[in-house]
Amino acid sequence: MFDELPPLAWLRSFEATARLGNFTRASEELNLTPSAVSYQIRSLEARLGHKLFERRRRTLVLTRLAQAYLPVVSKAFIDIDASTAGVFGRSGGERVTLRCMNSLNVLWLVPRIEAFRARHPEITLSLLSASWAEGGDSALIDIDIRYGEGLWSDGEVIPLMHHAVQPVCAPGLEGGLPALERGPLIELAGVVDTWQHFFWKYCPERRPPLPDYVVDTSLVALDLAERGLGHALVAEVFARPYLESGRLVRSCDLTLPARHGHFLVVPSRADRNRYGPQTVIDWLKEIAAGEPHR
Known part of the structure; x- marks a missing residue:
């Protein structure tokens, strides 16, 4: 049995x-x-x-041939690691550092952290906020959530969410x-995806x-809109908490298809066999898949 299986160290x-x-x-x-690694190879x-x-x-x-073999080997190590943790638990737990923009952190990620913690108490999430989705120094980052076209070259890029942008305002201004x-416009x-593009589409x-x-952030735009100071054009994923609570309403029924989206970026030097980061990636993809997209 397993006669063709090479030594795991190799x-x-x-x-x-x-x-x-x-x-x-x-x-x-x-x-x-x-030299030892070279010998094993x-x-x-x-x-x-x-x-x-x-x-x-x-x-x-x-x-x-190696390109075809690598995903199989990587998945095998991930499965062994996850199964070991599932059966025997993890000593000392594991910390995963996740970075994303302020607005996504506050409006989408933080409200879901408690559910993640209940499911995976062995993983400690370290959350970092960034003003913009730039590559920057990722030496201490396990997972980056960025907003853009998904064309970064400093790591593996995984699509996460793509939403339309929606005009919103305080009740009574719609x-x-x-x-x-x-x-007024915010x-x-x-x-x-700007107001100029919105009006070009619907009032050419x-x-x-x-x-x-x-x-410079959706958080500030939404706060201004909530104060009744104008209409904000923001991604639906950010507007949703305000709309569901009644703090804001849709200015109109029109939306603007977004040309950019949110992506996970796993730095090139990251070890994809680590249980923690892979678990967080799977969880982020799971909750994003449950979001209504347009």
Whole structure:
């Protein structure tokens, strides 16, 4: 039984080297010498009868067969790790550092943390907030939630949510397009889906009105709108708590399809076999899948 299964140490060296890109970084993670990792890779290649890496100067490139083999090996380690934790528990628990924009943190993530904690008491979530979804220094980050086109190159990019943007206002200010044309309008700086694009879509024959307020976060835009100071154009995922509580209403029934969305970014140097980050990723995808999208 399992006659074709190579030693797990060899597979671990293969997975770490493929993920990290060289023997040195893999050896640091595995607490081995680079020569020991290289020896285990050569032994695995000899056992399999096929090369796993093309050695090009200072870089290692996965062969086509290795590219097909790597997801299977990675998933096997993830399953073993999760099953071990499920049966025997985890000593000392595990900390996962998650970073996202302030608005998403406060309006979407924090209200769901208690449910995550009840399901996974062995994992401690460390939440960091960022003003904008930039790559920046991710040395201490396990998972980044960013807003944009999903074209970052500093890690694995996983789609999370894509929502339309919705005009909202305090009760009594709603009134369809005429109310929006009267304003006041609250604009989010730095976004691609603006009031100008909204009016171009629904009133192409008219010159778009200028915004009366320009702010840098959805939280501030929603707070201004709640105070009755105007109409805010924000992502539905942010507007929903305000709409459900009755603090805000829809200014009109029209929405603007968003060109950007929220993505998970797992830094390139991250160990995807760790139980904690993978569990958090699965949980985020689960709760995002339950969100109504347009």
